[in-house]
Amino acid sequence: MRPGLILGAVLTLAALLAAGLSLVWTPYDIGTLDIAAKLQGPSAAHWLGTDHFGRDIVSMLMAGARTSIAVAVVAVGIGITVGVPLGLIAAARAGGWLDEVIMRGNDLIFAFPSLVIAILITAVFGPSALNAILAIGIFNIPVFARVARGGALGLWTLDYIRAARVAGKGTARISAEHILPNIANLLIVQGTIQFSLGILAEAGLSYVGLGAQPPTASWGRMLAEAQTMVTLAPHVALFPGLAIVATVLGLNLLGDGLRDALDPRSRGRGA
Amino acid sequence: MTLLRVTDLSVSIGTAPVLADVSLALEPGETLGLVGESGSGKSMTALALMGLLPAGARATGRAEFEGQDLLALRERELCKVRGARIGMIFQEPMTALNPMKTIGDQVAETLTTHGAATRSEALAIARKRLDRVGLPAERFGLGLYPHELSGGQRQRVCIALAIALRPALLIADEPTTALDVTTQAQILDLLQGLVAEERMALLLITHDLAVVAGRTARVAVMQTGRVVETGATDAVFRAPEANYTRALFAASAHVPHRVPSVSTDPLLELQEVRREYLLSRPAPFAPHPVLRAVDGVSFTLMRGESLGLVGESGCGKSTLTRAILGLDPVQGGSITLAGEAVSPTMPRAMRAGLQAVFQDPYGSFDPRWRVERLVAEPFHLLPARPVDWRDRVAAALVEVGLRPEDARRHIHEFSGGQRQRIAIARALITRPALIVLDEAVSALDVRVRAQVLDLLAALQESHGLSYLFVSHDLAVVRAITDRVMVMQAGRIVEAGATERVLSAPTHAYTRSLLAAAPRLPG
Numbered sequence: 090m091r092p093g094l095i096l097g098a099v100l101t102l103a104a105l106l107a108a109g110l111s112l113v114w115t116p117y118d119i120g121t122l123d124i125a126a127k128l129q130g131p132s133a134a135h136w137l138g139t140d141h142f143g144r145d146i147v148s149m150l151m152a153g154a155r156t157s158i159a160v161a162v163v164a165v166g167i168g169i170t171v172g173v174p175l176g177l178i179a180a181a182r183a184g185g186w187l188d189e190v191i192m193r194g195n196d197l198i199f200a201f202p203s204l205v206i207a208i209l210i211t212a213v214f215g216p217s218a219l220n221a222i223l224a225i226g227i228f229n230i231p232v233f234a235r236v237a238r239g240g241a242l243g244l245w246t247l248d249y250i251r252a253a254r255v256a257g258k259g260t261a262r263i264s265a266e267h268i269l270p271n272i273a274n275l276l277i278v279q280g281t282i283q284f285s286l287g288i289l290a291e292a293g294l295s296y297v298g299l300g301a302q303p304p305t306a307s308w309g310r311m312l313a314e315a316q317t318m319v320t321l322a323p324h325v326a327l328f329p330g331l332a333i334v335a336t337v338l339g340l341n342l343l344g345d346g347l348r349d350a351l352d353p354r355s356r357g358r359g360a
Numbered sequence: 361m362t363l364l365r366v367t368d369l370s371v372s373i374g375t376a377p378v379l380a381d382v383s384l385a386l387e388p389g390e391t392l393g394l395v396g397e398s399g400s401g402k403s404m405t406a407l408a409l410m411g412l413l414p415a416g417a418r419a420t421g422r423a424e425f426e427g428q429d430l431l432a433l434r435e436r437e438l439c440k441v442r443g444a445r446i447g448m449i450f451q452e453p454m455t456a457l458n459p460m461k462t463i464g465d466q467v468a469e470t471l472t473t474h475g476a477a478t479r480s481e482a483l484a485i486a487r488k489r490l491d492r493v494g495l496p497a498e499r500f501g502l503g504l505y506p507h508e509l510s511g512g513q514r515q516r517v518c519i520a521l522a523i524a525l526r527p528a529l530l531i532a533d534e535p536t537t538a539l540d541v542t543t544q545a546q547i548l549d550l551l552q553g554l555v556a557e558e559r560m561a562l563l564l565i566t567h568d569l570a571v572v573a574g575r576t577a578r579v580a581v582m583q584t585g586r587v588v589e590t591g592a593t594d595a596v597f598r599a600p601e602a603n604y605t606r607a608l609f610a611a612s613a614h615v616p617h618r619v620p621s622v623s624t625d626p627l628l629e630l631q632e633v634r635r636e637y638l639l640s641r642p643a644p645f646a647p648h649p650v651l652r653a654v655d656g657v658s659f660t661l662m663r664g665e666s667l668g669l670v671g672e673s674g675c676g677k678s679t680l681t682r683a684i685l686g687l688d689p690v691q692g693g694s695i696t697l698a699g700e701a702v703s704p705t706m707p708r709a710m711r712a713g714l715q716a717v718f719q720d721p722y723g724s725f726d727p728r729w730r731v732e733r734l735v736a737e738p739f740h741l742l743p744a745r746p747v748d749w750r751d752r753v754a755a756a757l758v759e760v761g762l763r764p765e766d767a768r769r770h771i772h773e774f775s776g777g778q779r780q781r782i783a784i785a786r787a788l789i790t791r792p793a794l795i796v797l798d799e800a801v802s803a804l805d806v807r808v809r810a811q812v813l814d815l816l817a818a819l820q821e822s823h824g825l826s827y828l829f830v831s832h833d834l835a836v837v838r839a840i841t842d843r844v845m846v847m848q849a850g851r852i853v854e855a856g857a858t859e860r861v862l863s864a865p866t867h868a869y870t871r872s873l874l875a876a877a878p879r880l881p882g
Contacts, residue, residue: 256711270728
């Protein structure tokens with residue numbers, strides 16, 4: 090067991106726990122403003138201090154974790170459920186017209202930065218966390234399609250795929266039984282990277298006001314609001330920033346560790 | 361004065377010993393063959409000399425080269441020896457060159473790196489070296505990239521690179537294993553000529569005893585990290601002393617016991633089969649040029665027959681094999697199995713009668729599946745998986761010499777020979793009439809290869825199987841087939857009884873193949 094995997098799992102679990110717990114309990118109600126207690130430093134009552142409306146930062150971070158994680162999970166989910174099948178189909182028909190159509194469609198989506206897509210969606214539907222999810226999710230599709238296609242292309246040339254074809258299996262079945270499990274490593278690693286990028290993207294979109302709207306708490310908006318007071322009360326900006334860094338780092342370590350742990354060739358060795 | 365004297369070289373990785381007390385000596389201009397099976401430590405010996413051992417490996421002992429102990433040198437001092445005083449050639453010419461740099465630059469780089477020449481001088485020397493290795497200026501300019509050359513030509517570039525600074529010692533690690541027999545003979549001739557001309561010493565590492573025969577003055581045989589026998593090549597070949605060496609010779613010459621039982625009932629019939637590929641357009645909107653990889657091949661394989669298909673890489677035998685397995689469509693002619701047409705859309709029940717074993721024992725299995733699931737995969741061809749499938753997998757494993765318990769293990773727990781047995785079990789599971797063996801024993805060590813050939817012969821007799829045996833190795837084809845076909849440039853140029861074709865060939869190409877094939881004396 091690698092120390093990186095454990096650290097990654099602990100950091101990720103902490104973020105998930107905080108998000109889960111905030112559904113039923115936070116130390117303070119983040120809907121209640123207490124202007125008299127604004128911009129306090131860390132203390133026994135408020136562990137990480139309060140923001141400019143006097144809201145407890147621990148409570149805000151917990152509620153913000155929920156937004157960030159929900160956005161990232163759904164966005165990565167969209168990317169995987171749409172992108173991976175597209176990539177597998179493209180690889181199975183490599184060089185054919187279907188491959189061409191899928192991959193050029195991907196290029197088209199890649200050509201638009203997710204921020205532009207988000208502005209587009211916001212212009213039509215108005216700003217909300219849901220629109221951030223859609224924007225980030227659409228941007229994830231070509232990423233997973235390319236990773237899946239690239240991994241699958243290498244596998245299609247291997248003898249065990251030929252053996253499966255000699256055993257009469259069709260492309261769909263081979264893709265599901267042989268290709269997908271063998272590119273799962275790649276997808277898990279890419280998934281954790283996209284997950285952390287999703288958290289960053291959500292923070293970014295909320296920062297410019299295109300993501301979650303008040304009163305929904307969000308790490309990105311906490312940063313944006315704290316920005317003007319950074320010289321006055323640096324802790325207000327510091328803690329949401331640290332939360333983002335810790336979660337992103339944890340996810341990356343987790344992805345790296347999982348890739349090694351999921352490889353059957355490393356199983357049983359040294360045991 | 362001795363050029364290289366290795367004394368009690370031992371290497372361990374972690375706690376596992378990989379080399380134990382290896383001692384070798386090489387005089388200037390002398391040639392030494394280092395022979396052994398995979399895992400015997402022959403490549404590790406070369407890496408230890410070059411200071412290129414993998415991370416975590418520890419070497420003890422001495423390796424005196426031109427008066428300094430290579431094992432005691434620091435990395436910076438080693439860099440002055442590597443490439444300049446010791447040149448090295450690797451097995452795989454396809455990956456040994458940088459695809460982004462021209463061949464001229466790569467040869468010249470060796471010279472400029474060691475400060476032996478300015479860039480323009482280096483290019484001039486590179487030109488001379490490339491001329492010397494048989495890549496003349498008129499056809500092989502310095503500006504060519506590796507992908508514009510064939511495997512044999514690339515290996516010549518690697519040799520030019522290795523001899524650029526006229527090293528005193530040249531280490532060649534399986535330099536011809538990835539090449540065809542005719543190319544192999546040319547490269548070995550080139551190495552021999554260079555050594556004689558430049559008074560270089562040569563350490564030729566190979567798994568193939570026949571490559572060393574008549575090529576090196578002395579030979580050292582390695583087994584599990586130890587040198588078991590050293591001596592003049594002639595003497596070792598005439599009267600091997602170590603039991604292991606004798607076992608290697610016996611395995612190399614092994615012919616499995618076969619009872620030919622060829623019927624007159626045709627099983628597989630090919631009529632004027634053509635396979636064509638569209639190449640990329642030379643210009644936009646120009647028509648695709650067509651490459652005809654298989655050009656009008658016809659033959660008949662009888663029930664119970666073992667038929668060989670021999671040819672060098674690029675001759676179309678793999679393309680033909682894929683068509684016979686019904687993986688690719690044909691562009692002309694017909695393939696029938698027991699009277700029914702073979703095609704990518706043929707019914708599953710028909711595919712069950714036609715199975716295959718492929719070359720690479722490592723790439724032939726999904727690493728995530730257990731053996732029982734791997735062996736049972738062709739059951740997909742039956743209307744339903746038989747209820748007693750586990751018993752049938754166990755029976756198949758026993759038939760190929762493994763244990764029923766092996767079904768629960770993962771494929772990475774098996775050696776190359778065991779994997780090839782599992783591949784044969786997988787091919788047997790649907791009780792096919794024909795098994796296509798596509799270079800099925802080429803990647804195996806000689807002793808394992810002999811065992812697998814015995815197994816194939818025994819299974820043919822007990823199951824009444826027919827084999828289509830595709831291989832580049834004439835000795836193997838001679839041992840296991842009744843008839844053989846020789847393929848060149850998409851056509852069958854000669855066919856007939858194996859003994860007749862290989863002892864009295866009529867076609868010029870067959871004769872050149874036989875002449876180039878390395879042979880053990882006696």
